[in-house]
Amino acid sequence: MESKISFKNDYSEGAHPKILETLIQTNLVQEPGYGADSICKQAKEYIIKETGNPDSQIFFVSGGTQANLLVISHLLKPYESVIAADTGHIEVHETGAIENSGHKINLIPNREGKINIEGIQAIVNAHTDNHMVKPAMVYISQCTELGSIYSKAELMEISNCCKSNNLLLFIDGARLGTALTSSAIDLTLKDIANLADVFYIGGTKNGALLGEAIVFHNHKLSQGFDYYLKQKGALMAKGRVLGAQFLALFKDNLFYELGTHANVMAAKLASAFKKNGYSFATEPVSNQIFPIIPLSLAEKLTEKYEFYIWQKLDEQNVVIRLVSSWATKESWINQFIEDIQ
Amino acid sequence: MESKISFKNDYSEGAHPKILETLIQTNLVQEPGYGADSICKQAKEYIIKETGNPDSQIFFVSGGTQANLLVISHLLKPYESVIAADTGHIEVHETGAIENSGHKINLIPNREGKINIEGIQAIVNAHTDNHMVKPAMVYISQCTELGSIYSKAELMEISNCCKSNNLLLFIDGARLGTALTSSAIDLTLKDIANLADVFYIGGTKNGALLGEAIVFHNHKLSQGFDYYLKQKGALMAKGRVLGAQFLALFKDNLFYELGTHANVMAAKLASAFKKNGYSFATEPVSNQIFPIIPLSLAEKLTEKYEFYIWQKLDEQNVVIRLVSSWATKESWINQFIEDIQ
Amino acid sequence: MESKISFKNDYSEGAHPKILETLIQTNLVQEPGYGADSICKQAKEYIIKETGNPDSQIFFVSGGTQANLLVISHLLKPYESVIAADTGHIEVHETGAIENSGHKINLIPNREGKINIEGIQAIVNAHTDNHMVKPAMVYISQCTELGSIYSKAELMEISNCCKSNNLLLFIDGARLGTALTSSAIDLTLKDIANLADVFYIGGTKNGALLGEAIVFHNHKLSQGFDYYLKQKGALMAKGRVLGAQFLALFKDNLFYELGTHANVMAAKLASAFKKNGYSFATEPVSNQIFPIIPLSLAEKLTEKYEFYIWQKLDEQNVVIRLVSSWATKESWINQFIEDIQ
Amino acid sequence: MESKISFKNDYSEGAHPKILETLIQTNLVQEPGYGADSICKQAKEYIIKETGNPDSQIFFVSGGTQANLLVISHLLKPYESVIAADTGHIEVHETGAIENSGHKINLIPNREGKINIEGIQAIVNAHTDNHMVKPAMVYISQCTELGSIYSKAELMEISNCCKSNNLLLFIDGARLGTALTSSAIDLTLKDIANLADVFYIGGTKNGALLGEAIVFHNHKLSQGFDYYLKQKGALMAKGRVLGAQFLALFKDNLFYELGTHANVMAAKLASAFKKNGYSFATEPVSNQIFPIIPLSLAEKLTEKYEFYIWQKLDEQNVVIRLVSSWATKESWINQFIEDIQ
Incomplete structure (x- = not known):
């Protein structure tokens, strides 16, 4: 079998050999713990080069559900909710992680795994007073859970809709690697970084042993996130392990x-x-x-x-x-x- | 510098070379995700051999704070508290992770990092009605945060005190490797497994890239923990990475x-x-x-x-x-x- | 205006005059606090007479959202969910109180505000592994939010479906007073008490100044609820105020x-x-x-x-x-x- | 007995007769629910007259533990803590309500129930990095749990210490009525309102059936609190009941x-x-x-x-x-x- x-x-497999090589090469160098090491630092510099935004604030965590729950519950107040497709990973395959962190998910019926601005606006319009949650964020996945990809035009439209409704835009990039390299779509990491308030770059599903790189658009959004990571058990003592994944992935376009x-x-x-x-x-x-x-x-x-x-x-x-x-x-x-x- | x-x-370093070797050797074999792989399975078998308890239920997680918060909040009801030394890791160096998961820590003034049964009993006696939390667990670290180690006699005394007060005993074994091999103390993993309701075996501080192995005494205590791991973002997609650490650590006494x-x-x-x-x-x-x-x-x-x-x-x-x-x-x-x- | x-x-009004009278008559008697008073005791005895179940465990709280969030989060483990109609009060008009207490609500499209067993079974069947929440409770309102009332036959069917799927049945009785006295339905408080694992009797919407009486079917279900009430800020110092409402409501069929x-x-x-x-x-x-x-x-x-x-x-x-x-x-x-x- | x-x-008793009279007089007037009624409005106006601060934002809740947990968890981020005396009500008699809402309490050894600025400063100084919580609020009770009262000079000193350390000052006024009228101390509600960022005026222990009036110093501090009240089950449908308590208490200096x-x-x-x-x-x-x-x-x-x-x-x-x-x-x-x- x-x-x-x-x-x-x-x-289904471990890591791309180049990632293992990076781990081996850096293995016996003594480094500070908890992500303050030089490997993480280098990895972040490479990612910032790609985002084109020197204000990007980057944090490495071990997995996608962890990234989703940390980002969403960090940015929302208790009574604020996140809008997502009814096929969204946070809705169907995270064992209620978002609700367990205190937040309702407002659902939009998906079309091929995607949401659109009519759906967003309808939810915003329906939430009018303090007997209902207050929608404050939109969550989308790129690629979606059904393998589809938002075009640049679609993302711009959603981003604008978010801005005009005072909603944060969060892009789950567990499969961002295949989204950015699909022949069907013309989209760069720079575009993602410009359009989203926060997103993450998936390592686990694109050749890493583990690891997702959360990218906040600026330090105001990420303020206190270093405390929150530790409190939620997401800060690895050997942060270098995560850094090594992304260093290998980004230093030569792997x-x-x-x-x-x-x-x-x-x-x-x-x-x-x-x-x-x-x-x-x-x-x-x-x-x-x-x-x-x-x-x-x-x-x-x-x-x-x-x-x-x-x-x-x-x-x-x-x-x-x-x-x-x-x-x-x-x-x-x-x-x-x-x-x- | x-x-x-x-x-x-x-x-401060990465992993022991034998652990990297295990990662490399198993790297390209296709395995199921989320800890259902054959590497985790083997690792668990080796650990069960050490605990001597075939009912042991083992779960691998990425770090110590994560292990602590998961175990404690899994086993306690909302109004139940955990007793710990005032130098305990959960009290001083986990950014309020236990409180954030909903639970008060009742503190005992430490002696060289340890607690004793007089301290436990005093807390139990002081909590008498529903205006106070209900102590339901004792947390100790072995080695402690001050490098000391509980003797087998001390552990037995604490374990008995817990049983007679209907308290669970949880041993944080982030540094269990040096506790079990100290020339000052005669203690085996079997002893730990017999005395604690739940404990974890630290990998991160004993040569692993990452990883702690949580060991519940039986499936009744661990019931639903697989759901809880996923909900809290602690279930790694490539669970094999954690399995490989403990396989390498336990198959040849590393x-x-x-x-x-x-x-x-x-x-x-x-x-x-x-x-x-x-x-x-x-x-x-x-x-x-x-x-x-x-x-x-x-x-x-x-x-x-x-x-x-x-x-x-x-x-x-x-x-x-x-x-x-x-x-x-x-x-x-x-x-x-x-x-x- | x-x-x-x-x-x-x-x-829209205050309380029925008989309730104010009870408050006035008992006003200056010195009583123990926090619900241990003789007025609450009498009120509970009258309610137990109505439920016909001497094992009923009764707790008075100030309002419906409070009752809902306390009961649901008391009875569910973190990764367990509650099934409800998409028109259910907990879904639409409680500002995400249930999610804020950590639990996902699984929705069934309503028919005139009601759910049926096909809807329940479909949700149970769709939740198969630890990447999804575990449905553990069904929530219905009697009367529903659309003014409809479950018949005794419908309730029995739902209760049986719950039992065979290992789900608790919770009936929100914010408007139980009009449900039990509707000419359209033949149903008694005894029926409700037999069919539900836990329900509450609404005072606020049936003539009380405030107050809902939560009724657990037995002490096993209510174990620790006295601690939980206090922890969640729901235990009133002058519990007598709540007792007086239900004493006045139940001593003479008001x-x-x-x-x-x-x-x-x-x-x-x-x-x-x-x-x-x-x-x-x-x-x-x-x-x-x-x-x-x-x-x-x-x-x-x-x-x-x-x-x-x-x-x-x-x-x-x-x-x-x-x-x-x-x-x-x-x-x-x-x-x-x-x-x- | x-x-x-x-x-x-x-x-131990119900309410002062004048409060019952107010309830009776306003009983059958139809009013909007959830605190939007004219009785609450009048009560707030009287309280604002006493605080002397037209920006005061006032919310009525049913009890002290509820007030404490709502205020503290509303104002703190998850990894922020509250500083209190080791005799503080939130520490010893609220069944871990603050921890259950996610926050650690940093304790200062009390002197006659009070804390001082040396204690505050020592805690601030000891919390230096993201492995520890971040103290963000000071909680004191006036009167304290041991019957003592902070003088105006002491309060000013604490208030200044808070400001210079970027800490919010929260005064639990469950017994504010006896503090403000003690012959030992010269202090007004205006003083309290000037020195605290948020405080509450206790009704329950000063003649009301129930009710505490939470007073935020301005709307920035209270932003979203109306949502939070509802989410936590603290928003009474007949808010008028709470309004009536404080209307009776404040319209004629009762x-x-x-x-x-x-x-x-x-x-x-x-x-x-x-x-x-x-x-x-x-x-x-x-x-x-x-x-x-x-x-x-x-x-x-x-x-x-x-x-x-x-x-x-x-x-x-x-x-x-x-x-x-x-x-x-x-x-x-x-x-x-x-x-x-």
Whole structure:
């Protein structure tokens, strides 16, 4: 069973070898603890180069749910809420982490995993007095949980809508690597940094052992976050471990290379499905694709591959989710393509 | 400045090379996420062998504050409190993490970092009605924050006191490696596992890149903890990273070797201080020692070494804290010994 | 403006005179604080007579949101959720109190303010692992927020569904007085007490100055609740004030008389609307009615009466909400009926 | 047993008759809910007249623990702490309400229930980095829990110390009525309002059925507090009930009359103890006195009176606490005085 090839997710392997090398090279140097080390410092400098914003305040944490709950509960007052898609990761797959930190999530019905400004405005308009929470933030994921990607125009529109409604914009970038390198979208880290009040750059799903880099737009937004990290158990004693991930990812563009590889592998798969006449539940543009295939084919494929059956459409057909990553081998893709022919 | 030798703490370096090797060897095997991987499984089996208790329920988390807040708030009801020494890590160095998770800490004045059963009983007796919190747990650290170690007899006494007062006993083992290998104390992991309702085995301060292994005495105590880990942002997607630390530490007794090395280095330092006529603020038995030296000597030493001035005793004398670790080189110790002669 | 007659809600006046009398009669007797007084004791005895369950554990609190957040967060573990209608009071009108206490609300689309067992089962089935919250309670309101009332058969079905899914059933009885005295439904407090694990009897909306009586089915469910009340700031020093409300309400059936009066007044209004050919958004059975009337009529009525425009149906028609209470005078009803003719 | 005269506390009776009268007079007027009524409005105007600060933002809540937890957790960020005496009500008699709302309390050893600026400064100085909480508020009680009262000079000193350390000053005025009317101290509500950032005026212990009036120095400090009140279950539907208490207390100086009466009764008792040669644990200046008497006398007195034995000094002597109130009859005092002769 372990010998099946897995397309279940983008965190089935350890780390890209270059990241392990960075860990090894820096391993025995004595460094200060809790993120005050020189490795974190260098990593932050590389990221700031990418954001183009010298005021960026960067904090490394170990995972996505941790990043989401820390950012949201740091920035909101107790009675303030966050607006998200009903498919948003914070709503469906974080065991109520946001509510446990004290905040309601106001939901917008998604379209291919995305929200739009009509949805935001409707929620703002419906919350009128102190018997209801006060919406104060918009949360989106880029890529979304359904593999789609907001275009630059869509992000600008959402960002403007947030500004005019006094809402903060928070972009969950667990899969930002594949979003920024998708051939379907023209978008840079600089754009993200300009449009969001706070976002994070996912390491875990793009080749790191662990780690997400939270980027606040300025120190006013991040004020006290160093205390909050420690209080919530998110400040690693050997912060250098997190720094090493992002140093390796950003000093020579590894971050983009890995995202590109994942996208190329997924695109190759998607092409094959299209060529064989299959359609998709959502248009494939990143490293998560959702082809619609006969149940019989899905069953055959599970003999050799691991993946999620996302949805049963009817007695005969299912949507499956296939996820590629930095570690996906082209030979796996080729083999899979043969198996769907 | 970076070239000074640091005795500031036991987390100044990365990981022991054998741990990095384990990471590398397992790196490209596809594994399930969130701790369901085969590496975590193996690591748990090795730990259970050490605890001697097949009912042990083990969970890996990234750091000590995280372990403390998760365990305490998982086991206590909102109005229940935890009893600790006034020098306890949860009281003084976790940015109010326990209170932020909702619980009061009832303090016992420490003696060399330890509490005793008179202190526990006094707190229990003082809490009599629903206008006060209800003490429900005792927290101790082994080694303590002042480098001392509870003897087996002391632990048994505390454990019995807890049972008779219906209190859970939680042992913070951030430095359990040096406690179990101290020449001053005869104590095994089996003893700890028998006496505590829950404890954790510190990886971070004993050679791991990160990671603490929380051990509940049985599944009743740990019920729902898998949900709670995820909700609090403590469940790593690549749980294998944590598993690899403990697999490497426990499959060939590396855990004990590293603790022993740290203790031996500290003992050598302590001997030298004694030989030179210096006394100690607390008796040196583990990898943290607290010699009392002239301020002038302390100042001289800071030119070549990093360490904390723990306390100013008077105009002339200070207590310093020196911490050794798995990574402390004997040559550093020898050089330091020369410098205090 | 103050001289308009208000049908906005059922808490526009102070207390029924008999309640004030009870306050006055008991006023200068010295009593223990914090609910240990003889007045609370008597009130509880009367309520237990009504529930028919000597194991009932009763606690008085000052208001409905307080009761809801205390009961829900007392009974749920942090990662457990409560299931409710999307029109439920806890979802829409409590400023995120439940989420602020740490818990997600799983929503069921309502039908006339009610949920059904298909909705409950669907939520239970969709929550399968530790990346999602664990549904552990069902919350319903009786009467609902749309004035409807669950029949005994419906409640039994829900109660059984809860039992078979290991869910607690909590009934918000802010308007239980009008539910139990509605001519549309045959239901007693004994039924409620048998079917719910915990419920509360609303005083505030049925003639009391303040106060809701929380009733747990047994002491196991209420264990520690006395501590929790105090911790959350809900334990009144002069608990006697709350006791006096419920003593007056239950010693001579005032509770039922007041509910009946409110229902009769609302029914009279409803009849008049029907007679004039108007229909209703939800069938009128309690003290909240939702007639559909022309906007022009609504505007005319607002010159003399206060009430909420609940919903705009189209350019010409609106749903309005009219609420009667124990204090509604028949002359007001008669006058209003004239004004809609 | 009920026929014993109680000196246990100042909340053994209901309300002063004038307060009940106000409730009765306003009872059947229809008013808006949730504190938007005309009675609350009038009450606030009277209080603002007393504070002399038109920017005062006033909110009525039902009790002291509720006021304390709401104010403290509203004003502090999660990692910020509040400084208090180790005898402070929030530390010893609120079931961990402050910690449950997320905040650590930094303790100063009290002197007769008071703190001083050396204690404040020592705590500020000891909190230096993000591994510790960040002190952000000072909490004092006026009168203190030991019956003592801060002088105007002491309050000014504390207020200045707070300002220079960027700490908010919060005064718990559960017994402010007896503090402001003590013959030992010259202090007005205006002084309190000038020196504190936020304080509350206790109704419950000074003749009201329930209710404390929280006074923020300006709207910036109170921003969002209306939402927070609702979220925490502290916003009463019939806010008028709270308004009526404070309207009655402040429209004709009843507040001061009741405080004065309590003080006079206590002073009479204190004189008698002095005349009989007894000393006090703390100097008697308000309505709580702590005479030191033989155990045998204490035992004799318990046959006719209820009061707390505060402390056992030795085998023969105890400190008792006697509390007078607005409702204490002079005849009780006279009788008690006879009984100690």
